[in-house]
Amino acid sequence: MKDGLLTLLLVLPIVGAVIVSTLPQKETNLAKGVGLGVAILQFFASLPLLTRFDPKAVGYQFEQNVPWIEELGIHFHVGIDGFSLWIILLTTLLTPLCILVAWTTIKTRGAEFVAALLVLEAGMIGSLVSLDLIVFFTFWELMLVPMLLIIGVWGSEQRVAASVKFFLYTMLGSALMLAAIIYLAVQHYNASDGVWTFDLIALQEVILTPEQQLYCFWAFALSFAIKVPLFPVHTWLPDAHTQAPTPGSVILAGVLLKLGSYGLIRFAFPLFPLAAGEGAQVLASLAVAGIVYGALVAWVQTDAKRLVAYSSVSHMGFIVLGIAGFSVQGLTGATFQSLGHGLTTGALFMAIGMLYERRHTRLLSEFGGLAKVMPWFTACFMLAMLGSVGLPGLVGFVGEFLILVGTYTHGGLMLFDVPVLLIIAATGVVLGAVYLLHLFQKMMFGKVTHDANAALHDLTLREALVFVPVLVLIVGMGLYPKPFIERIDPTSKAAVQSFTHKRCVSIVASNVGRAVLAADVADVESACAEPEAVIARTYGDQRVTTLRKKAREAARARAKAAAANRADAEAQPADAQPAEAQPADAQPDRGGAK
Amino acid sequence: MEHTLLWIPLFPLMGAIFNLLFGGLIKRWAGPRIGKEVAHLVAIGAVAFSCFFVFSLVMQPGHGLGFMHLLQTGNLREIIPGPGRSGHRIVDQVYPWIVSGDTIVYFELLLDNLSGLMCMIITGVGLLIHIFSVGYMANDEGYHRYFAYLNLFMASMLILVLGKSLVLTFVGWEGVGLCSYLLIGFWFTDEAKATAGRKAFITNRIGDFGVILGMLILFSVVGSLDYDAIRGSCASVADTPLLADETAIFGVSAATAATLCLFLGCTGKSAQIPLYVWLPDAMAGPTPVSALIHAATMVTAGIYLCVRLNFLFALAPLTMAIIALIGGVTAFFAATIAITQNDIKKVLAYSTVSQLGYMFLAVGMGAWTSAMFHVMTHAFFKACLFLGSGAVIEACHHNQDIRTMGGLRKKMPVTRITFLLSCLAIAGIPPLSGFFSKDEILLHAYVDWSAWSPGLNYAGYLLGLAAALCTAMYMFRLYFLAFAGSWRGDSHTWEHHVKEHGIMSLPLVILAVLATFGGFLGYPHALPGHDKLPHMLDAWLEPVTSISRAFTGEYQLGVRTQLDGAPLWFADADRHITAAAEFTFMGVSVAVAFVGLGLAYALYRNGPSSQAASWAKRLGLLHALSRGKYFVDEIYKALILGPLYRLSQVLWLGVDQTIIDDLGVRGVAGTVSVIGNGVRIWHNGSLRRYLVMLVLGATVVLGSVYCNPRVSQVGPNVLNPTDPGGLRPQQGGVPVDWSRWWYRDADPPTAKAPARSAAQAPRPGVQAPPVAPAGPAARGGVR
């Protein structure tokens, strides 16, 4: 199917950026206006994605596959499915809003800012649509530059340090990912007798050995974990958020972080299912730790933006947890929650940005009693906050609910001790209320203690215009999530199915000792007729702790017995002792010798 | 009729949205007076509509839920379809809400006898309180905001009870929590009130944490959160063995685990130990809010949930025992605190906690109907008490300290009489409503026994009796201090403020009537005239609770009645409680109530007496504990909140800033920059030194290539000393004769070519020289 729509979505912002940057320097408003026009055009151009998207179809839609570097099999291959559809739409929605936000917040070099934002949009959409790893990597890196500029040029006082931190963190992951991409392509080359390709669909057919999968998976996962950001590699985020200008924060929280979780779903897990199955526990543990950790740290922040940034760490933990469980509901929930988090956190950042514009401070102690002064602003802030808290009926709940349900009921194939993980994760529900209500009370309630706050004006028309679409979505997606979920769900189903199958194939092929194509594995059809059973047999039923422990003990006992038998077999020719007492005696000796 | 039930919560919701969006604008355009008129007309109209809807649906003769039929015949049996007696019910499937994978959650409402009863209480009491608020909030700035929140609360509460699945109930559950937060912190400019709201929300969230886990467990076992599906699984436990399997989750059955988690939610929402601490603080909100949310409706949501899931709770003996114990202890514990409080609303708040404890005692004993009965009567008398206290507070110029009141009976007769009636009702004096419901609970506490721990019921009974004593005492202490004696406040207030508002009296009267006669809906079997006036609530709720009674003894059940066992003193041969026994129980509880009443009369009939002070002194520590509310808040703060906050500080400053950032990230960056600084010496800008480095570097690189036998064919073989090395281009294995080469045209070296020797054979692992063998030899004919 030849369809140029996605290409159009990539070209349009770039063209817009070029036009904007060639406009006369002084005409900042003209530049912003043109940028806004391009972004709105882009939004409307992206709507056919929604109307023409077939919710029931499995596989990629709006596909386009054009050779780029044929010698290496690199194609400009783009296409979308349920995972990327909504995030693309979120991107095209948030970008015009960001330009609206930037209207007054960005005072210097307005044209360059808008151009950077448009290039960033192209980069994000490109990363979301590419189905070729090299194309993906190109766009992935392309995103970095405008984001670096947005933080580094238009940020607050510590902007350079923050942008460098952001850049280095991300580059660390990217470098490893590039190495893994090339390694994977080489393995495909070897396994397929000399066919170069970087196409995602083709590379999914390569079954790496367990060890190869391990390294490649973690190279990918680290890159995406940094982007998400997962718990121990999250420290770039608070700095980046605090220093970035408001539109930068909105885009960063709204879309950029989601590319991390999207990457996990799209690349890291399906490409290396065996390692993913074993690494999921680590990811989930870190995610759960991040949920609690982010929430607790957010609680003690004094800077509003930092607080929301840490809340992102907490919320993104939920998303990674949903992915790590790799269940249908978990994936759907994670994607849905990506949208929800993008909207709610985006709205929170917008709100804090509006206050910053008025007061030039983000310290909680500088505010208080704003509910009296700015009632409409408070109402908008509250709705966004409640959405973030996960109040049922608003967007946050649906995603969290799906993630928890999916992980609890179907996470057993990926994770150990699911109930324990979920109990800890669910405390995030309590802690989320703690820090967000703390934020809300400090800013909105109480008496107006600072004179500067008494004269603040409420929302302007432009600001209201920015809030309305986001808030409508926050409520609408919470009350009627069906149109969203029904476009994600079939993709999740297919993803889980192919993931489980490939995981099973990897298990079957793990004794080959080198990378092979899935089609070349012997007896795939019969061996993986029931992939769940094979996986459960291999890893033991992880759903219940005790059962898991029993399985482990049984496996250990079997290994011991096998070792003892081997010892017998070796010992027997040497001396003709009866073998009855042998195993019990031989065992401690071997241990001692080692 | 499509979407009949949806209108019930939708009306208040629309009212809320209208007032939120347009209330302020109308106020600005049309002036404050018209603004207020519009605000409360819309709000009250919305509630009145849904109230009308509920009552018409419940009472509609013919279809509906058969309320009229019940009134006429005293039972529902004839009109209930089917052998399973699932009851006459109205289901309204609005739309599929969350559908993903095998998770299917419909936005589906259910009106059956239980939710019908709750809806009637909610909309009925809610309507009265809306009307009361018109007077109480008359001079408030945020008038439209207040009514919007109140309407929002009504909508959430109705969704809570009407929801057909646990998820939808949870929507309402959190929604009422939000409204509670908003209304407690309604006067948000007062930091303490805002904090009280936050405390309520967060404490409730701790409970919600339990509800979420409970939902997860139930979903994983049953595969759905629809009440009917859970009911079906419980009815056929054999098909879902995990429900009753004692090793399913952490060593307990799934039913026990789920119900324990859900009960944690109930302790939050219904203010039981250990999560009751928010309710006394919640009195910071406007008094009608306390009446509606924190007495009559929202706090009973926990009991509603337990009764709704009675079939599930009945399968969990451990949970039932815990519920009964916590209920009993809370009832007594909170009652002892209430005795010494001086804030009129605090007394009522602890009284509410105590009465909720009664309800949970009933739930824990499996007396579902009695629990709902008490929910109902409590809604009447406690709402009346709160509204009465609101009238008093309004009259006393927002002073809530009962020590400075007194003698209000002279100026507020209506309030006084309604308050007195409600006090009698809550104290359990016959024939007022509280007597019937409380007596029924105590009876069940004695007669039924817990399967988990057989002696537990007696403990529950004794705790209940002790609480009844305290209840009578603190209620009448409150009554005497406020209404009896003479005015102890300042005379200005007495002259100018203490009076009754017309509009506020109407709800008081209606509620007092209900509090007085409401008990006859559950007229006991033993009393005369039972054949004319049956226990209607029992019949009404039978379709809902029948299933948990129908469970056979095959599984460990939560509660069985002692009547099943050997004949006991209170049972006759037919295993029915004898009238004499029932009279005995009534006698005991009435006597206890009168003792409490008498104590209060003796100590407080003319205001605070010296006897009361001397008793307080004599009780010393006990009195101090009660006055200080057992210092639970302080303990929580010191043991949980403080350490958690400090932990967060440590995590942020220690882990985030120090370990990850300083040691990790900046550590790596620092190492690089230290190395960079060291190497900087070489980078001194002197061109000549760069050139020297260049030459040295080139020498090293070329030298190493030259000496590396794997790369170079020309250098000395450092790996093999026996190899002479040197420049020896091997043309087909023949070394070039360097001395003669220049003259090759004159003297061709053909004769000199020696045979290729073994020593000159290419070394293994070394590539053949990259020179084309056809080169000079072919062209020049060197050899």
Next chain:
Amino acid sequence: MVSLISPLILAFALFVIGMVGVLVRRNVLIMLMSVELMLNGANVALITFSRLWGDLDGQVFSMFVIAVAAAEAAVGLAIVVSIFRTRASADVDQLTTLRD
């Protein structure tokens, strides 16, 4: 008798003289001339080996080198003139701007 080694020795000598000149002298102009010397040393070596292999590639390459050397001389002299104009000196030891 001229053996193969003789032109190589010449090439080496030219190269080393040039190199020493580049390394030791401070005047940019002389350094530039020394570089030319090194290039010519390389040229001699190229031609020698070209003769050794009987292959014309080396000679062709040396023509390239001569052309590049000419270009390099032109550009280099221009730079030197420019430096001399701005700094009134052609001493490399004073050209340390790159350090910072």
